[in-house]
Amino acid sequence: MSAQVLSEQSSAVRAFVALVRSHAAVTRRLSVELTNDHGLTINDYEVLLRLARAPDRRMRRVDLAGEVLLTPSGITRLLDGLERAGFVERGTCESDRRVVYAVLTDAGLAKVREASATHVAQIDELFAARLDSRELARIADLMERLGDAAADDDCRPPE
Amino acid sequence: MSAQVLSEQSSAVRAFVALVRSHAAVTRRLSVELTNDHGLTINDYEVLLRLARAPDRRMRRVDLAGEVLLTPSGITRLLDGLERAGFVERGTCESDRRVVYAVLTDAGLAKVREASATHVAQIDELFAARLDSRELARIADLMERLGDAAADDDCRPPE
DNA sequence: CCACTACAATTGAGTACGCAAGTAAATCTA
DNA sequence: TAGATTTACTTGCGTACTCAATTGTAGTGG
Numbered sequence: 110m111s112a113q114v115l116s117e118q119s120s121a122v123r124a125f126v127a128l129v130r131s132h133a134a135v136t137r138r139l140s141v142e143l144t145n146d147h148g149l150t151i152n153d154y155e156v157l158l159r160l161a162r163a164p165d166r167r168m169r170r171v172d173l174a175g176e177v178l179l180t181p182s183g184i185t186r187l188l189d190g191l192e193r194a195g196f197v198e199r200g201t202c203e204s205d206r207r208v209v210y211a212v213l214t215d216a217g218l219a220k221v222r223e224a225s226a227t228h229v230a231q232i233d234e235l236f237a238a239r240l241d242s243r244e245l246a247r248i249a250d251l252m253e254r255l256g257d258a259a260a261d262d263d264c265r266p267p268e
Numbered sequence: 269m270s271a272q273v274l275s276e277q278s279s280a281v282r283a284f285v286a287l288v289r290s291h292a293a294v295t296r297r298l299s300v301e302l303t304n305d306h307g308l309t310i311n312d313y314e315v316l317l318r319l320a321r322a323p324d325r326r327m328r329r330v331d332l333a334g335e336v337l338l339t340p341s342g343i344t345r346l347l348d349g350l351e352r353a354g355f356v357e358r359g360t361c362e363s364d365r366r367v368v369y370a371v372l373t374d375a376g377l378a379k380v381r382e383a384s385a386t387h388v389a390q391i392d393e394l395f396a397a398r399l400d401s402r403e404l405a406r407i408a409d410l411m412e413r414l415g416d417a418a419a420d421d422d423c424r425p426p427e
Numbered sequence: 428c429c430a431c432t433a434c435a436a437t438t439g440a441g442t443a444c445g446c447a448a449g450t451a452a453a454t455c456t457a
Numbered sequence: 458t459a460g461a462t463t464t465a466c467t468t469g470c471g472t473a474c475t476c477a478a479t480t481g482t483a484g485t486g487g
Contacts, residue, residue, distance in 0.1 A: 207465045
């Protein structure tokens, strides 16, 4: 009868715990493969992928940070690594000399294609292990909305 | 026409990206509150909570690691912090002298109760921002299954 | 009873971040 | 057009982990 009150669980708490656990389990598995086979972290990969899809294969660092949800300093350090590896380069902006573009190199494009082959297959396999395609679409939708809610500043308390 | 192949997205990939993003967004928000108001990380809190619910408020470190999905060394370091703060103590095991129990102290129980008040409310608020209660139950269920799939060793390639 | 393997936990070294503070360029204000 | 604010980015420092190696204990087969 001591800690019993702590056992009451709202669906939100259940969902939160499941989010933390599933993230840990999924990323642990996938990042092992990505780092062993390709020398990339998950965020490295996400960044390369977004650059590959961006017009002119370039993006402002700030925008990149917003997409992968890293802080500006996190992006700086992540890109340091990708620069050292030769996968991205720095590009200056004519109209605003504060901004530094991250530009995907040919080597970077080759890398993300190479990594995609095994990585995407592994994601498919892992997610399909217990979820059918309808459930997959549903969970993707719900998690996107959850992420948007949490990333929005407007759900912050007023003060 | 260059990187176009990288734009094809399975539902699994969409779900994966949404998982990573929503996790980053949600944990960033919640951990700010937990660390500022209570000096705990999310994993600190999860560990204290599981100890509070465990019989005799004690658990083997290995089992704790399995529940919060940390490595053994991760648990050691996390518990170091909680010991220093006086929230857990070490307990020896009569029948197996390899194991060291993590035992929740009275101060630890008080702490987790205190933290729960605001933390649970914030989780509820954040998750309810864009998801109704049916959706919450659904996403919790789907994420639990996903986490189980990824934590299971039996979905590993044979070799 | 002794060697082997298996397991619980810890430790040293390394990494991927975050935060706070700083610089430099752009923009707004008076 | 000078000064103040905002924006883009970087840097120093701290932290929460991970992995690989190590110690000590338990079971197991000969």
